[in-house]
Amino acid sequence: MVRAAFRLVREIGDSSGHLRTTTIHTWTEAFRGLVERAIAEGDVRAGLDPQEVAEVLIAVAYGCPAARHRDRHPRRGGPPGG
Helix, strand or coil, X not given: CHHHHHHHHHHHHCCCHHXXXXXXXXXXXXXXXXXXXXXXXXXXXXXXXHHHHHXXXXXXXXXXXXXXXXXXXXXXXXXXXX
8 A cells, every 4th residue: 555655646746746745744744753652662762863764764665666666667778777
């Protein structure tokens, strides 16, 4: 389900930058809350910035499928993934 959501944001967001920005912001805020809770419960190291951790998690979750798509569909004449 998450993969489908990222795909929709990537494809629909290409025609409407607003959707992508709003969705990514919403997810980042949700992850930030989860990271804050995890820090409070001792599951994530204290001292980390919850906003930065959330941004990294979203970037990894969003970027990995995009990179995988790019690697599966390399540009003609270029090296795979380039």
